[in-house]
Amino acid sequence: MRPIRVVIPFKLDCAKSRLSTVLSTVERERLALAMLEDVVDAVSGLGTVTILLKSPLPGGGVLEDKISGAGKRSGIEVLDSPKELDEALNLVIEAEERKGWPGDLLIAMADLPLMSPSDIADLVRTPGDVVIAPGRGGGTNIILIRDPRFRVCYYGLSFLKHLRRAEELGLSVGVFESFRCSIDIDEPSDLVEALIHGRGRTPELLRDMGFELSGKRSKSRVGCLRLEGASRKGPARRS
C-alpha cells in the first residue's frame, strides 16, 4: 500500500458556530479541540499527520499549547494557513502533485469524534482513485485522494460535487459507508451521538460540561433551549 499523508483541516476561531445555541464560544473551542484530539488518535497509525490550521489562532499562541496528547505526539505537524478551507486544502494537494505525488492524501475533518482506527484501516483498503466517507446531509467527512488531479470543493452537498468532479476527471470512486465516520458534530442534536457512541475525550468533555442523556427521546427544555435526547444540568451558559 502506498504511503498516506493525513491532513486534518482545523479552525478554532469562531469554531462550531452551529452549536452556539447550546455552547458558549469558549465551550465550542474546548469541544473543537477535544474532537480534534479524538480524530488525531484515530488516524495516527496511518502515517504523517498534518493539522492544517486556519490562522491566526484566537488569542494568539500556538495550537500545540492548546491540545494535550495529540499535539505532543511525534509525527504531528501543524501547518498554518490563513486561507479558507477549499483553497487551503487544494494548495496542499497541488504541492504534493509538484513533489511527484509521493503518497496518497487522506483529508479527515476534525469534527468526527466517533471515528476509530479500525474504521480508517477499512477505509484505506477501499478501492478507488478517490474514496469518500460521506457525512449526513450530503457532506464529505473523509476523502482519500489517490490521483493528483483531484481537487476538493466543500460545503453545499459536497459529497455530490466530489462525485461529479471525479466523474469529470474519469476517476473511479469508492464510497465508504460507515456509521462512525458519518457522524460529524455540527448541530446540537449531534451531541447525543457523541454522548452515546463516543469513546474518547469528546463525550468526557460533554459530560463535564453538564450534558447528559435523557434516557428516552424527549424534548428537554434547558433554559430557552430544546435538546432532543440530551439535557443539560444547570443553566445554559452563553458567551
Ligand SMILES: Nc1nc2c(ncn2[C@@H]2O[C@H](COP(=O)(O)OP(=O)(O)OP(=O)(O)O)[C@@H](O)[C@H]2O)c(=O)[nH]1
Ligand atoms: N484550515 C481550515 N479549516 C477549516 C476552515 N473552515 C472549517 N474548517 C475545518 O473544516 C472542518 C469542517 O468545517 P465545519 O464543520 O464547517 O466546522 P466549523 O466551521 O467550525 O463549523 P460551523 O461554524 O458550524 O460551520 C472542521 O474540522 C473545521 O475545523 C478553514 O477556513 N480553514
Ligand SMILES: C[C@H](OP(=O)(O)O)C(=O)O
Ligand atoms: C465541510 C462541510 O461540512 P458540513 O457543513 O457538510 O458538515 C462538508 O462536508 O462539505
